[in-house]
Amino acid sequence: MLIATTVAILVAMFLAMIRGIVGPTFYDRILAVNMFGTKTVLFISLIGFVMGRPEFLDIAIVYALLNFISVIGVLHFSGSVEFRHDDHDNSTVEKDS
Amino acid sequence: MDIVIAVVSAIFLLLGGFLCVTGGVGILRFPDFYTRIHATGVTDTLGAGLILIGLMLQVPDVLVLVKLVIILLMTLFINPVATHALAQAALKSGLSPLLQSKNHKGG
Numbered sequence: 001m002l003i004a005t006t007v008a009i010l011v012a013m014f015l016a017m018i019r020g021i022v023g024p025t026f027y028d029r030i031l032a033v034n035m036f037g038t039k040t041v042l043f044i045s046l047i048g049f050v051m052g053r054p055e056f057l058d059i060a061i062v063y064a065l066l067n068f069i070s071v072i073g074v075l076h077f078s079g080s081v082e083f084r085h086d087d088h089d090n091s092t093v094e095k096d097s
Numbered sequence: 098m099d100i101v102i103a104v105v106s107a108i109f110l111l112l113g114g115f116l117c118v119t120g121g122v123g124i125l126r127f128p129d130f131y132t133r134i135h136a137t138g139v140t141d142t143l144g145a146g147l148i149l150i151g152l153m154l155q156v157p158d159v160l161v162l163v164k165l166v167i168i169l170l171m172t173l174f175i176n177p178v179a180t181h182a183l184a185q186a187a188l189k190s191g192l193s194p195l196l197q198s199k200n201h202k203g204g
Contacts, residue, residue: 001107005148008114012140015121019133027130027187034179035124035137038172039117042148045168049152057164064168068175075186 006046013039030074037067102154109151116144129195134184141176145169 013036020032041064048056116139123136149169156162 001110001151005110005114005151008118009148012117012121015118015125019124025130025187025192027183027190027192028133030183031130031133031137031180032124034176034183035120035140038141038145038176041168041172042117042145045149045152045165049155054157054161054164057161057168060168061164061171064171064175068179071179072182075182078186078190 002046002050006043006050009039009043009046013043026078030071030078034067034071037063037070041067106151106154109147109154113144113147113149113151116140116147120144130187130192131184131194134180138177138180141180142173145172145176 016032016035016039020029020036023029023032041060044056044060044063048054048060120136120140123139124133127133127136146169149165149172153162153165153169156165
């Protein structure tokens, strides 16, 4: 069961990575990176249990904190001019739907 | 008693893995940024919670259980905060939600 769940987490990480690569807006990429980081925390925990070494949970705790700080840090700078979102970028999204 | 715990742990783990794959499909197929936040929120709270509870049922000692509880609490507190900040930053920067009246004009 642990290995099946690990494979499911890997599939979810792969799908999130696809969204991070093709994401039309800047915030889609940040969302995909955030989800990828959360899945990495779960993946490290599961790998620790699969390999019989639960000490990996320390790394998972550190990664959760790092993920949060990176997302908040990027969002802190997202209000500046370079990241300013133009609404006509969203038109491609609306055509796709 | 031992096999009951193993079966319950397997159910939790598989349900969490299924929810994570569902969220992955959702983040890939939903049409809008604000709907993709919903898909991510499902995996961040319920999927991670179920997987961590499933791991908690097969811990070898107490210290590992404490670490898993810490990870669960941090996941439950940190990810909604990050998602909220992300949605607020997107809305402030002018990313408009995809409304139905934009697709069907006059409808």
